[in-house]
Amino acid sequence: MKNRKKLISGCLLGIVGIACLRYIVKNEKDKKYPVERYWDEQEEKQQNTSGDDTQTDCDAEEKDVTHSVTIDNITYEFVDCDMIEDTEIEMQTRYPAEFFIDSALPDANYQTDLLWDYEKMYEEIPELEDIKEIVLNPYNYTEEEYNALTDPYARQDAGDKYRIEGHPKSRYYFVKMRIENESVESREIVLSDLYLIQTNRAKSYAVTTDNIIYFDKTQYVENPDRLSWFTWYTMKPKEVLECVIGYEIDEHSLYDLHEERLMYIGTISVEMLDSWVNPVLSKTVVPLYDLMGNESE
């Protein structure tokens, strides 16, 4: 009798133990980094969702192209995109100096020592021509394929040997948008959560920036708050904000050689930013290039 009781107790304990172990293993598998959970929550809250995590070219062509994104009851509708070359930025009058982050027009000829002399590099290392097409179009390959093809050449990176000082070719993009707070509560938005992305029709490369240098409705007018909180905006319940934000994209990489520049805008999860995926495929990114009149240069 006693032995039977011990046997039954032992079996019950064993079953409970196995159940607990399976629960723990499942939780470990499902665990995500905090920033991944944070952005997953942001993406789950948006109303413009699709069944897939990413868009495809077919999807964009078959469905009506949308220029709005809704995240957590805030709708961002992109109305227009205007590009100004660095050579014209100081002469233009459409975008007043007072709305740039440092209350001054950008320097059309600013210098940086982060440029690379590709002409000299390719002259001294002619075998780099073998991988030029690969380096220019990384998303045509998986990360493993890309690394396997380029690693033998990577060690030829001579660090600062080909660094030169000069002015990087820059373009300024001004995005006109309409933001609506659909909530009945005040909401604080951070416009620098919107990334500007440059890519091509094949989506084989991407240049991204979240550095907003122009905002014509900032609530932080005076320094030092202006420089830190420039793109933060507290929206009243049901408020509609029409505004213009501006970005600068420096071209001091091999991607300068791409003649096709298609612009997109939207939020990108930390997970996606860290992955080998073109960020324009994020479901919270929409095209801007078709708002510019010309689809490519």
Next chain:
Amino acid sequence: MRKGKMKNSIVTIAMAMMLSVTAVVGFGTNAKAAAGNTGNKQYSYSNIDPIGSCEWRTKNNATKVYVYPTAGPKIYYEANGRKKNSITGQYEKFAGSYSYAIPTGTQGSITNWINEKGGTEARLVMSRISYSRLDTSGVWSPDSTRNYTIFG
């Protein structure tokens, strides 16, 4: 004679001052570099996990990384940098600072060497001091306009 000498001295000094001003303002000055990426963005870290990080952001200059924890337990922060290999375009990550515990409510300025090592992007790598179910959150920026409480 003495008056004449004094007048000559004054003229000499005035000319020297004018020349020095001209040297500072007029010749050989470099155009200013790109503006720092000083806009704050939010970060959040779960103290359930031993380590975590936020997104990479463009870092434009050699100023300190700004971190301002506003809620949750005190944790360690380290600034990481990354730069592109000039040949392959692949990113190479590196430790851009030492690790510092910054208390909640303290605006911190982390000394780093990201820009000096050619890094063009920065991110925070965070680690817990002790296990907790509470998240630590705040704001940060890769570049800064002034120094607060300096770490490093």
